Amino acid sequence: MEHADLDALIDQAGVSHPDDELALRRLKKRRLLLRDRIARLEAEIEPPEPA
Template identity: 65%
Template sequence: MTANLHSPERQLIELRMEHADLDATIDYLVEHKPLDELMLQRLKKRRLALRDKISRLELSLDPKEPA
């Protein structure tokens, strides 16, 4: 059962959840003033890094077949 907790599929789900949480946080910060630009930049960088990590994991789970 512990192997399932560390499976790539589980990691992908957790990364997507974290990405969605960051989206919601960023949206909230943009709508409510005062706006901390530095924190917003850091959150956006983190969100982008997560998106890249999700993409790499998706490719490793479902590699494209050559045409």
């Protein structure tokens, strides 16, 4: 849910404040960190199957 909220914020920031690159980069970095955290949690819940 937070990831979707960040997506919406990034889209809005790009339209309403296109010249505020620093804020946009910070939002994208937060989104990336959150996506990595989600991926780690999913990997813990469902570890990969052995080959």
